[in-house]
Amino acid sequence: MSRHFTAFIIFSFMHMWLFSLVSYASDIKPEDAAASVHSEHADQFEHAAGGFDARLNKETEKLLLDVINNDLTGKDKAFFMLGRLYMEAGDPEKAENYLIKAAEAYPLLKDYALKLLTDIYLSAGKYEDAVQTARQIRNPLLLRYAG
Numbered sequence: 001m002s003r004h005f006t007a008f009i010i011f012s013f014m015h016m017w018l019f020s021l022v023s024y025a026s027d028i029k030p031e032d033a034a035a036s037v038h039s040e041h042a043d044q045f046e047h048a049a050g051g052f053d054a055r056l057n058k059e060t061e062k063l064l065l066d067v068i069n070n071d072l073t074g075k076d077k078a079f080f081m082l083g084r085l086y087m088e089a090g091d092p093e094k095a096e097n098y099l100i101k102a103a104e105a106y107p108l109l110k111d112y113a114l115k116l117l118t119d120i121y122l123s124a125g126k127y128e129d130a131v132q133t134a135r136q137i138r139n140p141l142l143l144r145y146a147g
Contacts (some may be wrong), residue, residue: 005061
């Protein structure tokens with residue numbers, strides 16, 4: 001029963017989000033749309049973010065590194081995504097580097113980046129680093145599952 005309720009809640013929120021997006025899009029005038037043309041790099045970032053499925057592929061890695069190296073919009077999110085991708089790909093050193101940067105640059109996902117760092121440190125046997133990192137987590141739910 002709770003699984004069905006959870007699915008209902010998720011789909012309800014998705015429906016509300018899509019409805020507001022469609023309503024907003026219908027209010028946009030053609031001249032306003034022409035004035036708000038996205039740059040090629042913003043489109044590339046959206047493409048990389050849309051293709052994010054916890055598998056590291058060279059195209060996604062290249063696009064995210066391009067966003068970071070060229071200091072483009074979405075750099076903070078790219079740090080987090082690369083950290084997560086490298087973690088899933090089994091490269092904890094690179095993951096650690098990008099997750100540290102994500103925790104500093106992207107406050108919205110700071111606690112989640114710290115949780116992933118805690119997991120990396122525990123897997124590597126760096127228990128002091130794991131404890132210090134876990135102590136920085138403020139979200140009670142993530143804190144409960146840290147370590």
